[in-house]
Amino acid sequence: MHKSAMPQESTDTFQDQIRIILVETSHSGNIGAVARAMKNMGLANLWLVNPNSFPDEASYARSAGASDILDRAHVVSTLDQALADCVLVMGTSARGRKVPWPVIAPPEAAVAAAENAAQGPVALVFGRENHGLSNDELQRCHYHIHIPSNPDYSSLNLAMAVQVMCYELRMHFLRGIEGGEGSPYLKPMTAPGDPGWDVPPAPVNDVEGFFGHLEQVLIDVDFHRRDNPRQLMTRLRRLFQRARLDQMEINILRGVLTSVQKAVGRGDSTPSTQAKPQATGQDNGDV
Known part of the structure; x- marks a missing residue:
């Protein structure tokens, strides 16, 4: 059976203020894969809204060493609970809407997250594996995030979509550190x-x-x-x-x-x- 990782002290940083929210995830293995994607990019604040099965061995097996992210995940029953104290909400969407909604690409979403994280938690919301977020859930968002994938094969795995956003957040964070000179990891x-x-x-x-x-x-x-x-x-x-x-x-x-x-x-x-x-x-x- 899984053995819990040692708890880590939380600090009020840009990464901690970014809240990754998964809504009604069907497959617990995807939750583990998301935790791995988050830890790769230095993020740790995972919220789960009414997951089908969590925690279980499949989620920890897929996390590949990111068990600490799962240990500290917040599990709530409604999206309202996950968003209650957030100052900015952005949800991923691949579909057009009858009523146009503000849409931004992942790099611009990372900038918006950074600009608002100092005021409070910023939520990035990801929907169900089979049909994403509902219209009502998307209307809770200030912005919709569109990942410009191949239009002939646009559906991304849940963890892949999270990885794209976490990568953009990581890149924005690295460019901003060290007094504005950028991270040495970005220098060729x-x-x-x-x-x-x-x-x-x-x-x-x-x-x-x-x-x-x-x-x-x-x-x-x-x-x-x-x-x-x-x-x-x-x-x-x-x-x-x-x-x-x-x-x-x-x-x-x-x-x-x-x-x-x-x-x-x-x-x-x-x-x-x-x-x-x-x-x-x-x-x-x-x-």
Whole structure:
């Protein structure tokens, strides 16, 4: 049987003010999957309106480690109870209405949630698996949230819909932390010099030494002729410059070139005007 997780102290944060409300969920496994989606994105405030079966082993099995979210879930009998103290209510809807209602996309819903969370709880309401929220329930909402899925196959699994909204909330939260500079988790790391890269970028002198060494090796193996160069070195230079090599990568490549020269009996043919590989253990391609 399930063993309850240790209780966690609640704090008055943006995440705690976001209330995920599931209305009359039919399959308890979906409740567990929603708890997992919430915990992935740092949310923990789950409310269940008249679920068909909860708690049970299926919900905890599907939560995959998010049992603490289920342990602290609020179970109520009516939607009115879940919404009583909320300052903003947004419900998911995929259907058009005879009477148009304010509709926003998930990113705008995340912004609205953040703007109102300081005043009180903000509710995101998700309906039944088979037919969503009723018209009366949707009329309790200030906004309807429309997830722009494929119109030819628009129905989302309950947990998937919750995951989309939790992701947008998480992204908005991360962009707003650290004094407005944004979270380091959102900053790309694609090349040497970016925060988190393990080796500094190669200086220009070392890169030029590599190009000179490369050209000499191509001559040694009769692949390149200086008297008829065409555009070979220009295109190879463009290739490697596009890669933005770091210092270790330069050393590895210089080691490979030296090994090729030794294999063809040209071990001393590296141009004297070019820097040779540093003695860093990289001449043999070791990392």
